[in-house]
Amino acid sequence: MSELILELKGVDMQFGGLKALSNISMSVRRGEFIGIIGPNGAGKTTLFNAISGVIPPTAGEVRVAGRPMQGRAPNDYCKLGVARTFQTPRIFPDMTVRDNVRFAHTFGNASGQGIELIEQVMHAVGMAGASNETAGAMPPARQRQLEIAMALATSPRLLLLDEVAAGLTEGEVEEVARLIQQLRGDYDLTVVWIEHAVKTLMKTVERVAVLNFGELIADGTPEQVAADQKVIDAYLGEEEAA
Numbered sequence: 001m002s003e004l005i006l007e008l009k010g011v012d013m014q015f016g017g018l019k020a021l022s023n024i025s026m027s028v029r030r031g032e033f034i035g036i037i038g039p040n041g042a043g044k045t046t047l048f049n050a051i052s053g054v055i056p057p058t059a060g061e062v063r064v065a066g067r068p069m070q071g072r073a074p075n076d077y078c079k080l081g082v083a084r085t086f087q088t089p090r091i092f093p094d095m096t097v098r099d100n101v102r103f104a105h106t107f108g109n110a111s112g113q114g115i116e117l118i119e120q121v122m123h124a125v126g127m128a129g130a131s132n133e134t135a136g137a138m139p140p141a142r143q144r145q146l147e148i149a150m151a152l153a154t155s156p157r158l159l160l161l162d163e164v165a166a167g168l169t170e171g172e173v174e175e176v177a178r179l180i181q182q183l184r185g186d187y188d189l190t191v192v193w194i195e196h197a198v199k200t201l202m203k204t205v206e207r208v209a210v211l212n213f214g215e216l217i218a219d220g221t222p223e224q225v226a227a228d229q230k231v232i233d234a235y236l237g238e239e240e241a242a
Ligand SMILES: Nc1ncnc2c1ncn2[C@@H]1O[C@H](COP(=O)(O)OP(=O)(O)OP(=O)(O)O)[C@@H](O)[C@H]1O
Pocket: 015, 018, 020, 038, 039, 040, 041, 042, 043, 044, 045, 046, 047, 087
């Protein structure tokens, strides 16, 4: 069996009276490409926060590359090769694209890859020509691309993408999907991708996990998940009608 890069066991996230994640258990093998779908407020971003140590879970266990992550600092996640993007890009708006990527490389590149990685990742996401642009002046879709470049500059093994295709046209979403596929191969990544663009996501990923009201209601191949009545009732019926 191939190596498990991520394991969740009985993960809960309690926000006061709200249980945003409830007893989530799932594993991700090295090299897998997984999509996470579910209605608004289902707990998808909260799951990323739990996996990346941004908001550690209130119960249960997260393991990255076999190591228990409880009590670890965000830097430890980076050292173990976890990188993520945010729904609202977290970039330095007054800095240029290159300086943003350079920052990520300097402070997050635990495996010590040389500075040539900076130009390489900008090229990989199609931003080589924009390296001197001010990051905050770019449209949101470009800022998300920049965030992907920043994530890549940390030399990740596990890349968590949170709605990197939000607000794009169907054609653009397809382009993003192709880019992620390409990066996955080129950088030997395990990818977990949260996205509402279900049609493209289902065609792209190998496995889909579905959250609803903080519970994992399905986890399987896109075909299995698309045929699952619980998923259709909770999400897909509504998406198709939209
Ligand atoms: N830091 C927090 N404090 C309190 N409640 C939170 C916090 N973060 C998320 N929540 C709540 O947890 C629930 C899950 O939110 P989350 O953002 O994970 O959903 P989501 O599936 O990512 O939704 P969307 O598709 O709209 O991005 C929501 O009810 C949200 O309001």
